[in-house]
Amino acid sequence: MNHLVIKILSFSALSWALSGCGQHAVQRDITAYEATTPAGVLMPAPMEASAVRQRMTGQSVARVPVARRAEASVLYENTERYQKNTINPVHRVAEQAVSTFSIDVDTGSYSNVRRYLESNGRLPPVDAVRIEEMINYFDYDYPLPVGQHPFAVHTETVDSPWHKQAKLIKIGIQAKNIASKDLPAANLVFLVDVSGSMSSDDKLPLVKKTLRILTEQLRPQDTVTLITYASGEKLVLAPTSGREKQKILKEINKLQAGGATAGEQAIQMAYQQAQKVFIKDGINRILLATDGDFNVGISDFETLKGIVAEKRKSGISLTTLGYGTGNYNERLMEQLADAGDGNYSYIDSEKEAKRVLQRQLSSTLATVAQDVKIQVEFNPNSVKEYRLVGYENRMLKQEDFNNDQVDAGDIGAGHRVTAIYEIIPVGQKGWLEDSRYQSNNTVTAAQANGQNQEFAFLKLRYKLPQQTQSILMSQPIAASSQPLTSANVDTRFAVAVAAYGQQLRGGQYNGPMGWEQIVQLAQSSVGTDPFGLRQEFVDLAKIAQSLSSQAGKE
Structure with a gap:
């Protein structure tokens, strides 16, 4: 670099x-x-x-x-670091009918990109854009589960605005809700970077505001431990009951920045302290607040990730809260949370801190299903080609789906997860040239409709918390669709967000849909917007449109 x-x-x-x-x-x-x-x-x-x-x-x-x-x-x-992610390719169903990936409930990419557009007045680096995190930043009105499973699965298929012959299959997962008062007791460790790189207003001062917000939500049965690290790690506050809010807030308010960044030993200490007051059948979680700029001790990415992956076996998860600009290591923050069975959020304002920690307190902390994997088998009689929108760093091998030793994403109470596939039905012109010797024309569209009424078969595997054996769910995806204009408002908005993410990554698969059409689709599908997040998205799309126009003139 x-x-x-x-x-x-x-x-x-x-x-x-x-x-x-x-x-x-x-x-x-x-x-x-x-x-x-x-x-x-x-x-x-x-x-x-x-x-x-x-x-x-x-x-x-x-x-x-x-x-x-x-x-x-x-x-x-300038040392901001992002993981390189190549856009998912198009697959021929005749050659690779099965697609497998891990769910992702992180949202950090959305708020980080927002920071680029609003504060910096620049388009973000391509690798800062993860489309699944854009889509999953927003709430969608999926029905709650009613059966034995901790979440429900919903699908909808619409005509694609990106390719005239294509369809979009939207998969929506809705986890069961748990009211904050009904959450199990929480054992939380605040692990705070107080090194010199955290001195700016958008770092440690914002971290302190974030921790104050979370502290105000604590109950008497919850405990908090506060550890700081700079040139060395320090146990600032031993496990303290949530009823002693003033004692916790006093220590948070005293935090000051200075020194180098020795993060690895601090992570080890955080797991040790969490283990001392481990709550069986409770919430045991470390919240790491940092810019990710580890520069003392073990700072190698793979080593740190391996340490966290090993520690998650103890039943203690790791959530990362990212802050700041300039030296921000987004790659480390996102991947540590994935390895630690936690969530990754980027906090760019006090408003975002409230969104993450107040509105999403239960889903951020209380896990209802672990190692959730999705596998879609496309029907070669009805689907010719497909591609998955986003989830590039969540792809799994086909054999990983049935292997309970392979880690995948967790889903918290009330969480919603959305994924979108774009498909080309049999008999339609797709992205790929037909093969001379392995043509997919042996079955006509009319024959396919007569033979099979399914586009695909959807399977999900998950584990209940603290369990080692997975549970299987499955359901077909019908070979039918409707115009995008007839779809519900949530589906239209999710497609607008996906198009926004694709356009920020170069617009390779957006076809005739440009910024103007993205803004129009978003505006027409704002719907009920109690927190103003969808309208904010419309404004961000307009900013991106103006910046793209400026770039084109230079």
Whole structure:
């Protein structure tokens, strides 16, 4: 990875810079910063040049005392890291009829991309966009389960707006609800990064706001342990009952940033402390709040991931809460949560902290099903080609589906999971050229409709919490569809979000659907929007549209 180093004004020299003798030097440094920022390249510096200029010109020079001359510049290195994900390919059903993947209930990609569009005024890096996390950020009105299983499965098939001959199969999973008062007792460990890299306003100060929100939700039967780490790890607060909120809040309020980042030993300590007060049949979870910039001790990605994967066998899960810009290691945050049977969220505002920890408290903490895997077998008599939208880093081998030793995603109380397949029915022109020697034309569309009334057969496997043997669910997907305009409002909105994600990744499969059509579809399917999240999405799509237009003009 090539690191980009830029020169910016040091805020430690702000007083000198604003004095009469320093004004010209200030302008020179701003100009140098702007001149070394290539057009169209995101520079996630602590403060953009325009903001630096505003901060400097917004005060009267006469009111600022002359301070000692300090270093006029610092080096800033762009080290944000994302996992490389190649878009899922198109498959011929005649060659590969079965598709298998693990569910994903993370939402961090959506709020991280929002940060790029709103705060940075730039389109996000392609690898920051995970479409399944975009879709699953929103609530959809799926019926609750009524049988013995902890979740219900719903499917709907509509005409695709991306390809004239294609259909979209939407799979929706709705987990049972558990009221907060009925949640089992929780053993929570707050593991907080207080290293020097966490000093900015969008990091440790926002972490403290997040933990205050969660603390206010605690019950007397819940316990909290607070561990911090910088150059070393520290047990700040031994396990403390949720009834002692003021004691917990006092320690949270005292947190300050400084030092290097030694995360590995702190993770080990967090698991040790969680094990000491382990609650059988309860919630045992570590909440790691950091920018992911581990730079002391074991910082190797695979090693850290392996440690967490091994520790999850103890029944203690790991949720990651990501913060900040510039040095943010999103790859580590997302993958640690996956390995730790937890959830990953990116917190870019106090509003997002409330969304994650208040509205989703039960689903974030209480697991109702573990190792949930989906397998779809497409019917070669009715489906010619297919592709899965998103879930690139959740794909499993076909044989993994029946192997209970293979880890997969967990689903919490009240969680909803949505996945979308795009298919080409038999007899229609698809993405792939017909093979000369292995043509799929032996069965006509009319014959297929007469022979079989199914597009596919859907199977799910899951484990109940603390169980080792999986349970199988299955149901057919009927070979019928309806126009997208006739679909329910949730389906139309999910398709708009999927198209938004695809467009941010280059629009390879969006066909004739551009930004204008995405915005129109989203606007027409906002529906009931009690928290304003869908309208916010419409606004984000408009921002992305304007930025794309600007990029096209450069």
